[in-house]
Amino acid sequence: MTTVVRIAPRTAVALALASAAGLAMFCWPLFAAPRPAALAHGTDAPLLFVLILPVLIGIVLAELSSGGIDAKALAMLGVLSAVNAVLRPLGTGVAGIETVFFLLVLAGRGFGPGFGFVLGCTSMFSSALLTAGIGPWLPFQMLAAGWVGLGAGLLPRRPRGRAEIAMLAGYGMASAYLYGLLMNLWFWPFSLGADTQLSFVAGAPVLENLHRFLTFSVLTSAIGWDTGRALTNLVVILVAGPPVLGALRRAARRAAFDAPVRFSAPERDQPGV
Numbered sequence: 092m093t094t095v096v097r098i099a100p101r102t103a104v105a106l107a108l109a110s111a112a113g114l115a116m117f118c119w120p121l122f123a124a125p126r127p128a129a130l131a132h133g134t135d136a137p138l139l140f141v142l143i144l145p146v147l148i149g150i151v152l153a154e155l156s157s158g159g160i161d162a163k164a165l166a167m168l169g170v171l172s173a174v175n176a177v178l179r180p181l182g183t184g185v186a187g188i189e190t191v192f193f194l195l196v197l198a199g200r201g202f203g204p205g206f207g208f209v210l211g212c213t214s215m216f217s218s219a220l221l222t223a224g225i226g227p228w229l230p231f232q233m234l235a236a237g238w239v240g241l242g243a244g245l246l247p248r249r250p251r252g253r254a255e256i257a258m259l260a261g262y263g264m265a266s267a268y269l270y271g272l273l274m275n276l277w278f279w280p281f282s283l284g285a286d287t288q289l290s291f292v293a294g295a296p297v298l299e300n301l302h303r304f305l306t307f308s309v310l311t312s313a314i315g316w317d318t319g320r321a322l323t324n325l326v327v328i329l330v331a332g333p334p335v336l337g338a339l340r341r342a343a344r345r346a347a348f349d350a351p352v353r354f355s356a357p358e359r360d361q362p363g364v
Contacts, residue, residue: 110238116231116234117231118276120291120293121301164206167342168206171210173217176214180221188319188320189323190323192320192324193327193335195207195211195239199239199240200244200259201340202244204241204243205241207237207242208240211238211241215236231273232274235273235274238269238273243266256329256332263321263328264321264324267324272317275307275308275312279291279308289303289310
């Protein structure tokens, strides 16, 4: 299987550190009392954005220096990011139907976890620029989508054919709910005030707040929005998954992303020739 952005040890360390820091940004209200709602993520969102960009640049530069990614792979990344940026507004806002994640799952599967992570981040960023959707939620969307692409690339390699498509469809459904949970977590502590049974309670035990959060997610988004996203992933991957995944793999083979580049000294002119 072609892997455009290979997970070298140094890349894996950078991804692990960035993911751990990003997860802390999502979860910190559970362990420390948040500031007033007016300042919700007003300071940590820029910090997370500053954290993500060096990781993306570092992955690309590291793989360029080691020969793991070249101009053709970067061009593929740009094309798929642009396609996702166009696909995303087509379904957003209608019963949770979002058409951006199926391509993210298939590209992560076809090109590898590193490519999937970078594509998730760049897709959200480019679509935000296209739709003027830039706000404190954007870094969290970028990181959560990056994890979706990363997870698709880390799925078992052995299944092929219908079994592979079924695995990707199941992953698409599961990742839709996990993405929804993460995106709920970034704003939930600041959204309901302190007067409801679903509100975040500063200083309460973590398990109590987690119970409140899961109840809030199920009642507000999981039943509707997240289920719409999950069903969209399921249907589109089952229907369009085989041809799209095949096209991505053919493009990778023809571009020869993983072909080694060798330089040889020019032949000297022979006397009398």
